[in-house]
Amino acid sequence: MASGAASPRSPPAAKKRAVVVAGDGDDSDVFDRLPDDIVLVVLSRLAANAASPADVASAALTYVAAAAAALFFLLFPLGVVFVRRGEEISHGCARGRRCRRFRELATHPAVLSRASAAAVAVRWGAWSEAAHRFLRRCAAAGSLHACYFLGMVRFYCLGSRATGAALLGRAAGGGHAPALYALAVVQFNGSGGGKADKDARAGVALCARAAWLGHTPALRELGHCLQDGYGARRDAPAGRRLLLHAAAREHLSWKKHNHGHHDGSAAEDAVSRFMVAWWDSHRAKAAARGCLPGEHGDGEHDGGEDLRLCSHARCGRRETRRHEFRRCSVCGAASYCSRACQALDWKRAHRAQCAAARWLAAAAAAADGVAH
Ligand SMILES: [Zn+2]
Numbered sequence: 008m009a010s011g012a013a014s015p016r017s018p019p020a021a022k023k024r025a026v027v028v029a030g031d032g033d034d035s036d037v038f039d040r041l042p043d044d045i046v047l048v049v050l051s052r053l054a055a056n057a058a059s060p061a062d063v064a065s066a067a068l069t070y071v072a073a074a075a076a077a078l079f080f081l082l083f084p085l086g087v088v089f090v091r092r093g094e095e096i097s098h099g100c101a102r103g104r105r106c107r108r109f110r111e112l113a114t115h116p117a118v119l120s121r122a123s124a125a126a127v128a129v130r131w132g133a134w135s136e137a138a139h140r141f142l143r144r145c146a147a148a149g150s151l152h153a154c155y156f157l158g159m160v161r162f163y164c165l166g167s168r169a170t171g172a173a174l175l176g177r178a179a180g181g182g183h184a185p186a187l188y189a190l191a192v193v194q195f196n197g198s199g200g201g202k203a204d205k206d207a208r209a210g211v212a213l214c215a216r217a218a219w220l221g222h223t224p225a226l227r228e229l230g231h232c233l234q235d236g237y238g239a240r241r242d243a244p245a246g247r248r249l250l251l252h253a254a255a256r257e258h259l260s261w262k263k264h265n266h267g268h269h270d271g272s273a274a275e276d277a278v279s280r281f282m283v284a285w286w287d288s289h290r291a292k293a294a295a296r297g298c299l300p301g302e303h304g305d306g307e308h309d310g311g312e313d314l315r316l317c318s319h320a321r322c323g324r325r326e327t328r329r330h331e332f333r334r335c336s337v338c339g340a341a342s343y344c345s346r347a348c349q350a351l352d353w354k355r356a357h358r359a360q361c362a363a364a365r366w367l368a369a370a371a372a373a374a375d376g377v378a379h
Pocket residue numbers: 335336337338339340341357360361
């Protein structure tokens with residue numbers, strides 16, 4: 008069962024060890040008798056199905072503990088495993104050689120390339136050079152989720168636009184829908200470049216590809232573009248149909264989320280959470296230093312004092328140049344990276360805030376009139 012599944016996926020470089028039925032020598036351990044390719048298959052499956060962010064610092068050890076349990080239950084019925092009386096499987100991990108072997112296997116490119124969206128979703132609080140290195144290794148091994156996550160963090164948070172865009176491009180080229188949509192937003196805004204770099208047609212093409220792959224925000228964006236005739240020929244009825252379709256999909260995915268399902272949006276949610284927390288901390292640091300930032304700026308001394316965050320509270324994108332994002336045409340106070348963010352925020356919060364802002368402005372004008 009296990010070895011049958013192992014052979015087609017086994018990387019050529021993996022050292023093969025013969026499976027020997029247990030009982031040979033005191034120092035032997037169940038892991039010693041397992042060939043590398045079987046361990047790699049189990050670790051790859053664990054990486055692909057990881058449901059929570061890996062604690063990056065101890066990722067290898069976490070995998071080892073889980074793999075020990077998985078291997079035990081996988082192989083015990085085959086009679087391959089022989090556990091000496093009183094010996095715990097995990098006991099072997101304490102021995103340096105086995106520990107090293109498993110660390111090597113757990114960070115093997117074959118395992119890292121299968122990392123799930125949740126496995127690479129580093130929390131902002133856990134961000135460190137080690138986390139950055141872990142994501143780089145996963146991305147280099149070919150994990151599209153890691154390419155997307157690291158691409159977004161580099162592009163928007165670290166300001167490394169070229170390498171960020173290249174990573175997003177790699178994920179998009181592999182058919183990663185959130186990465187396609189992220190590049191569409193970059194094209195619509197000309198992010199990382201000047202106003203002249205806006206390319207609405209390219210944005211629409213990327214959105215269409217992402218929407219075709221089932222990405223709901225891209226479908227919504229496409230609907231707005233068709234309605235407004237932005238980057239595509241104006242077709243209001245078709246735009247409305249796409250928006251209805253997007254609303255229906257959103258409702259379905261909300262129901263799925265509530266039943267504990269995971270879909271492609273996990274990577275996107277994780278990136279947004281990371282970016283929102285990143286800018287929150289920048290704002291807090293700036294406030295602690297006493298240089299109060301503008302309402303939307305982050306106040307960091309990176310020339311970003313006047314750059315606004317997307318007003319959709321769960322987006323986390325920040326302008327890459329002044330006046331990059333579109334403004335709410337009613338109040339002018341809210342900025343959005345995309346039509347999709349604007350529409351979502353309008354439904355979620357801004358409808359009330361915008362009306363309140365208008366009412367306050369009207370009241371102030373009236374008070375002014377009375378005073379004069
Ligand atoms: Zn407004």
